[in-house]
Amino acid sequence: MSKDSDIKGLKYHIDWLEKSIAEEHIKFYKYSDFQNKSYIGKGSYGKSSSIKMWKRYNNQ
Structure with a gap:
């Protein structure tokens, strides 16, 4: 595979991904x-973390 096709x-x-977030198919959290x-x-693979969401998101 060429570098150009990799970039495309x-x-x-x-x-x-950006379109799916903008159209709210995927919920984005900072x-x-x-x-x-x-x-x-x-x-x-990288680093792994365990994270809990704020309570206000769990009540939606």
């Missing part, structure tokens, strides 16, 4: 909207 494929997925953040671990 990535752009397609980013556009799809990182600061969460509490009780705790580090779980890391590996080749």
Whole structure:
């Protein structure tokens, strides 16, 4: 696969995600909207955290 097709494929997925959030098919939360953040671990995939949502979101 060429670098140009990799970039086009990535752009397609980013556009799809942004459109889905804008049309409210996917609910977006800012990182600061969460509490009780705790580090779980890391590996080749990246870092993992455990996070609890604010109570106000759980009541919707």
